[in-house]
Amino acid sequence: MSATLFAKLWSAHRIASADEKSDFLYIDRIFLHERMGPVALQSLREKGRAIRNPTQVFATIDHIVDTRPGRPNGTRTLGGEKFIDALRESVEQTGIHLYDLDDTRQGIVHLVAAEQGIAHPGLTLVCPDSHTSTLGALGALAWGVGSSDAEHVLSTRVLKVRKPDSMRVSFDGRTAEGVTAKDVVLYMIGSFGASGGKGYAVEFAGEAVQGMGMPERFTLCNMAVEFAAFCGLVSVDETTLDYVGQNRPFTPSEVDFGHWSTDSEAVFDREETLSVRNLTPMVTWGTSPEHALGIQEVIPAVADCRNTSLAQRAMDYMAVRPKQAMQDLRIDAAFLVSCTNTRLEDLRKAAHLLKGRRVNKNIQAVCVPGSTQTRLQAEEEGLDQIFRSAGFEWHEAGCGMCFYAGGDTLAAGSRAISSSNRNFEGRQGPGVRTHLASPLTVAASAVTGRITDPREFL
Amino acid sequence: MRPFTVVSGVALPFYQANVDTDAIIPSRAIREVSKQGLGRFLFANLRYLPGDEIVHPDFVLNRPEYAEACILIGGSNFGCGSSREHAVWALADYGFRAIIAPGFGAIFFRNCINNGLLPAQVTEAQAQELAEGARKEPIKYQLTVNLKTQEIALPSKKVIPFSIDADAQQQLLRGADPIDMTLETVGEDILAFEQKDRKNRPWLHSNPE
Ligand code: SF4
Numbered sequence A: 001m002s003a004t005l006f007a008k009l010w011s012a013h014r015i016a017s018a019d020e021k022s023d024f025l026y027i028d029r030i031f032l033h034e035r036m037g038p039v040a041l042q043s044l045r046e047k048g049r050a051i052r053n054p055t056q057v058f059a060t061i062d063h064i065v066d067t068r069p070g071r072p073n074g075t076r077t078l079g080g081e082k083f084i085d086a087l088r089e090s091v092e093q094t095g096i097h098l099y100d101l102d103d104t105r106q107g108i109v110h111l112v113a114a115e116q117g118i119a120h121p122g123l124t125l126v127c128p129d130s131h132t133s134t135l136g137a138l139g140a141l142a143w144g145v146g147s148s149d150a151e152h153v154l155s156t157r158v159l160k161v162r163k164p165d166s167m168r169v170s171f172d173g174r175t176a177e178g179v180t181a182k183d184v185v186l187y188m189i190g191s192f193g194a195s196g197g198k199g200y201a202v203e204f205a206g207e208a209v210q211g212m213g214m215p216e217r218f219t220l221c222n223m224a225v226e227f228a229a230f231c232g233l234v235s236v237d238e239t240t241l242d243y244v245g246q247n248r249p250f251t252p253s254e255v256d257f258g259h260w261s262t263d264s265e266a267v268f269d270r271e272e273t274l275s276v277r278n279l280t281p282m283v284t285w286g287t288s289p290e291h292a293l294g295i296q297e298v299i300p301a302v303a304d305c306r307n308t309s310l311a312q313r314a315m316d317y318m319a320v321r322p323k324q325a326m327q328d329l330r331i332d333a334a335f336l337v338s339c340t341n342t343r344l345e346d347l348r349k350a351a352h353l354l355k356g357r358r359v360n361k362n363i364q365a366v367c368v369p370g371s372t373q374t375r376l377q378a379e380e381e382g383l384d385q386i387f388r389s390a391g392f393e394w395h396e397a398g399c400g401m402c403f404y405a406g407g408d409t410l411a412a413g414s415r416a417i418s419s420s421n422r423n424f425e426g427r428q429g430p431g432v433r434t435h436l437a438s439p440l441t442v443a444a445s446a447v448t449g450r451i452t453d454p455r456e457f458l
Numbered sequence B: 001m002r003p004f005t006v007v008s009g010v011a012l013p014f015y016q017a018n019v020d021t022d023a024i025i026p027s028r029a030i031r032e033v034s035k036q037g038l039g040r041f042l043f044a045n046l047r048y049l050p051g052d053e054i055v056h057p058d059f060v061l062n063r064p065e066y067a068e069a070c071i072l073i074g075g076s077n078f079g080c081g082s083s084r085e086h087a088v089w090a091l092a093d094y095g096f097r098a099i100i101a102p103g104f105g106a107i108f109f110r111n112c113i114n115n116g117l118l119p120a121q122v123t124e125a126q127a128q129e130l131a132e133g134a135r136k137e138p139i140k141y142q143l144t145v146n147l148k149t150q151e152i153a154l155p156s157k158k159v160i161p162f163s164i165d166a167d168a169q170q171q172l173l174r175g176a177d178p179i180d181m182t183l184e185t186v187g188e189d190i191l192a193f194e195q196k197d198r199k200n201r202p203w204l205h206s207n208p209e
Helices: A005-013 A037-046 A080-094 A109-115 A130-138 A147-156 A181-192 A214-227 A238-244 A308-318 A344-354 A372-380 A383-390 A439-448 B086-094 B106-114 B124-136 B166-174 B178-200
Strands: A014-017 A022-026 A029-033 A057-060 A097-099 A124-127 A141-144 A158-162 A165-172 A200-205 A231-233 A270-275 A282-284 A292-294 A333-336 A364-367 A415-418 A433-436 B006-014 B071-074 B098-101 B118-121 B142-146 B151-153 B159-161
Touching: A005 A014, A005 A022, A005 A141, A005 A200, A005 A231, A014 B178, A022 B178, A029 A037, A029 A109, A029 A147, A037 A080, A037 A147, A057 A080, A057 A109, A080 A097, A109 A124, A109 A130, A109 A214, A109 A372, A124 A130, A124 A147, A130 A141, A130 A214, A130 A231, A130 A238, A141 A231, A147 A158, A147 B106, A147 B178, A158 B178, A165 A181, A181 A214, A181 A270, A181 A282, A181 A292, A200 A214, A214 A231, A214 A238, A214 A344, A333 A344, A333 A439, A344 A372, A344 A383, A344 A439, A372 A383, A415 A439, B006 B124, B071 B124, B086 B106, B098 B124, B098 B142, B106 B118, B106 B166, B124 B159, B166 B178
Parallel strands: A029 A057, A029 A124, A057 A097, A124 A141, A165 A200, A165 A270, A200 A231, A333 A364, A333 A415, A415 A433, B006 B071, B071 B098, B098 B118
Antiparallel strands: A014 A022, A022 A158, A282 A292, A282 A433, B006 B142, B142 B151, B151 B159
């Protein structure tokens, strides 16, 4: 019988049915971070409950920790030390794995989970962070949960889950030079809307995805959540197996993962196809990732938007107006941040563009590698020197300005271009205006001081 | 957890699409490793002027007519965005018992169930009608939400049905601790699965380090 990757993952972990729409699934691994982990661990302790298998529980410190060189303030988040201390204390009591700040394996949970092989094909993995979907790129069923569900998994290793329908989005054609996975996924969300994937486990496929390396596939699956999908997935192929086989401590080397892919005859509940052959770099103009458009385009009329009242509010907040050209917008800051786009390959691309160039003098430009391992590798290749001499700040690993943490601040009304995943009101600070784009576009815009098509520099 | 059977009270109209968890409670308000005491920061960015001390007189939650509100009428995709459960803890701590909306963020929905807060799904038109009613005659417009019959009774005696998954409904009605409930219903299945899985996937049941 032919089956989708999603169906295979689901049935391999299904232990019982809960009602006609939900099943109990076995959860193989759970990853915690300092912002959401401590409450779950504390609550378990208060109720006298044990962790069912601490060896499969992982934690790191990424969300609110200062990312500025030397981490001068530990954390600038009010009361943040309490979260970091509480996590460390719980780890000591329970014996779960922790990648602390002095550990070279520390970083944003979703990067660490991939680097250390904690996520690999065929697994179920949850984390109290919505972008856990990132790891679906490895052919794993990975999604974000709340704190109570995290507690539930720690204690029982199962979770009651409403079964989503399956959807495949196929991207036809190869993208042109200067056009990346970030542009592809923004194009998809722009095309179907920010709730286009609601109720679906979305598998990404097609020629464009086949041609992507793992870093780009992570970017696609990361943004599946911005599409309101339950999770993102990519079928296992040679590219996945290559990545998984690179000596990753928590991935067994003797296991064959080749079958964690969708069979050729398998049927999805919904199929969509998008051609990306003529796609240009994309950028968002508003406060939803669906407010995305080609970088050469002008902002649409409110009446032409999917949700007009939302669009009007977004234009007011972002201080933009219909017919304005994206490339005319001046920016105050450029951020290479977040689990979406701060892998080594992202930094290499941005550095390649920045080499021999300088950031516009009016701009605050910051690069926050997603993991310490990424930072160290980048430094070994001399990328930090390129960023620094271009005028970028070079930070330590963490979430940083992805969500107004990490020690950086921007004044209300500032305009930022960011390689992250959310452009909601206030995401990067009260009144801050965020434009989402690829690392290449962020780098090009940092140089000119306005939103800029990176293809001008390639 | 307090069981949810029937709840009656004033409804707060907050009919906006895509209200995300950061709008429900901003990150800066999360200062303690605790689920308690977050009601003060519910909708903090809208409710207070910068500084979190002076209330914004125009914001709907601050208007005296809605002081007793225990039901919130939201727009589509309510609670989208991050997995931050503090959004639900803040709503519950403030005194809300039910959210009526045309749709919910998936993680937010689960978080509601786990905390005894009812996420009742209605159509867009019904949500709009309820929000209109709550806006026009706030105090008189008392709603009664019955979880067993899955119905919302309006002051006009009109009844609007809402949907919720059977299992989620059961959990709310019982008010039972979800972990206890799981162990009670599938405790044996977990053991059986693990026993088999130990042979199939030994690496998941031992420590590779
Ligand atoms: S980088 Fe941003 S989106 Fe990713 S885990 Fe951190 S806060 Fe969440």
